[in-house]
Amino acid sequence: MLRFASISGALAVLLAVLSPGRCDEQVPLMLWTSDGISLPAQSTPPAGHIVGQEQLSSYLQKALNAGPRNVLLFLQDKMSIEDFTMYGGAFGNKQDSAFPNLEGALLSSPSPLVIPAVSWPASNAVIGQLQDQLETSPLYMDPETLSQLRLNASSPALLVFRLPYGTGADLMSAKDILSGNDEVIGQVLSIMKTQSVPYTAIYTALRPSRAAPALSLETGEGVGRSLLQARGGHRERERERQRQRKVKERTEIYGPVEFKEEDNTCILLWARNLSVSILREGRWEGHDLTPSTFGEGVSPKLHGSSCDRTKARLVLNYEGVLGHRSFKLILAMSQRHYQVSARRWFTLDAVELEYDGTKATFNGSRNIYAPAEFSYRCESVTSFRWPTLFPRSSKDPANQWRVSFEDFQIQGFNVTGSDFSYASDCAGFFTPGIWMGLMTSLLMVLVLTYGLHMIMQLRTMDRFDDPKGPAISVPQTE
Template identity: 65%
Template sequence: MNLLAFVCVLAAVQGDEQVPLVAWASDGFVLSPVNAPSAGHTVSVDELESYLNRAMSTTPHNLLLFLQDKLSVDDFTMYGGVFGNKQDSVFHNLGAALRSSSSLWLPSVSSSGTASVSTLLQNQIDTAPLYMNPETLAQLRLNASVTTLLVFHLPNSGGLDISAKEVLSGNDEVIGQVLSIMKAQSVPYTAVFTALRPSRVIEASPAVHSVGSRSLLQSRRGEPPAPYAPVEFKEKGSTCILLWAEKMVVSQFQSGKWERHDLTSQTFGEGVMPDLTGSSCNETHSRLVLNYVDVLNFRSFKFIFVMNQRHYKVSARRWFTMDVVQLEYDGKKASFNASRHIYAPAEYSYRCESVSSSRYPQFSPHSSKDNANEWHISFDDFQIQGFNVAGKDFSYANDCAGFFTPGIWMGLVTSLLMVLVLAYGLQMIMQLHTMDRFDDPKGPAISVPQTE
């Protein structure tokens, strides 16, 4: 492979963040030379667009974008690098590509620039992006003469621990799979690997310090305190299900009124370890079971989420759905169907500001005879992921927020009323006609008899 790489290195610049960015071309194509900026210079969005336009002017217009949520230049140096021949490097596939190419190092690229990479690439080829994964790509037959922009979302890189190394190694395997598929189909390409923000931020020291004062182990400026951790279920040592909610409430209709119980403190929070006995997960099926005691006077109470992953031919990708939400209490069951509302791409998580079985219900009883009619369940700021979990962080969220917000609806209705008023006025004007007959001025005058 003849490759030219862009590696945009992080700089500790106060008020801005930088992340690495790497670009290369497939075998037989060479990126146009680009002069490196001066040391310490941060590449802005406009400058990045200029660099990409010049470098990719002679490369294929089949573009691959590997977009990670968090990445720092320290991740390259800490886990083996990409240009060396270290056997323990987690960037094996990426390094194999870059070591065989000439390279140009850029000092830094602002996070706003890397966040706009998808738009910049889309503007170059004037083609909408296709969000893919290696499994979906393997089922497609690409045409070298057809311009495409394929976007691959990679999981987050964690902190300074072994899980971060495993995540980065897994991301490198994804890159290797995609490059192998492109090579097998003989489709030339130009690839970009970058992230939205750095995984580590080095805070610049303040210019003025108060005399005799010091601050140790403080949080990053302007960053809110971290919320409590999500419920995490592990299978064979690796996390496969994550659940989080700001508030979790169940209500049952008893003795002519609704009895309410808040499960939040029993499920989430520092030091809280919910009983997940009965939970399970595999590649196509996930089942999360939350076991409680003494809920609404029931000795045994279970909250069960059942999720399944399937391949849909229409979208040519895999999606997961929450098929059943079930309550089990003292030998009885109440089942809700959620598959029509709670779903997301298999590599994503699902998030919604409010999920409930009452107002605008996402959970509906399976039948009119089901015990679910006696129950109400609700979540605030609900998020769940049952497949493709990397580390302890949720993947990109498929949000339930609709496209047409109340403000948009108000604007549309107001515009429609104005159009109707204008159309009615035009119609009235078009119906006006001039007189076709007039009085003859030479004829006798009209006499009006007068009576006294």
């Protein structure tokens, strides 16, 4: 475990020293326990090493086996090492730090663990790993809800606190939001202290806050360094750019994949781009399934597909994908009635990859759903880089795969003819543009209200000077 040498600024200095050269592909992770509870020492990764999913799972498993099983997971939307080097306290000045509660918790913990560089796909799987190790479902909380909850030290609990991150260009706004997140951490730790329940706390993020350069996920372009004299690699990258340019310039509109049951279409699927990638020897090898799935004159094999009133299953059969003789892409959907909304909804329960007797399963029910009468559409449905598909567990073979749909649209129920029904888009209703309009309207209403208030406060004079009266004379002195 890592111990801190100073009260303020030590976290920023430690992360800056141990961080690798590139910090736009990983996020930091901090783990600590409540006062008086120590964990066995764990060897920290060497400087510059990026912790992957298996190694992170080993760290968490050792901590949970010996420490409290009431876990507080502070999951921030974005976070990078620069957030601590820029906004952490410098030279012992605690007033300049945006993380006083976090630094205090790490210092008071007998055995804190700081991992400066965790690959962000691994940090995305933290909830699933903790869920598997604790054998309990996560509870999404806030400080007010936590104050009303009574925890039991003997039974495990996974409490997740989602924290935002500043998206504007103003650096001070980002610091203010991080300070607010730190206050939330302080409130949660204070509540846990009053309840006298031992806990294990983890602070990490879903993705980096510093934008990564565009990479080719299929060929591993941009990963590592290359010499200018390596002309072969340059030509390979140029061919890859030309291939991607052709894909982007493709403007033809093709029909969706249709699965018919008794001459009636019951499942529709459409995507502008569909690809899968597998991790082999530290590199991602990709395969574009779009030409063999969509397009004029293309008839994908759909044997194994089925549909009824409550379940739908679309099976896309391929051959020779990434060296696998038999390869299947399966989309499993279901619909049910929800009493809260008083209507039926359908969900994409799983996206499965079957190859050579092995099955990799991604869970999509948390993010992909729509009313049963509608179709579902989303600009991007992926298992990486702002993922909507997640492996079901840390041991699932899906952790070695990536699936990507672009301009994705699917409908598995209440299909009429060969056209999609009205689309339920994945974009949230309150977009940044809507919020901007609402805030501007509110500001104008406030200004108008203030002006009307000032006009209503005007009063006329009750007495006036008499112009016919004697004038006022002011004697002059020499």
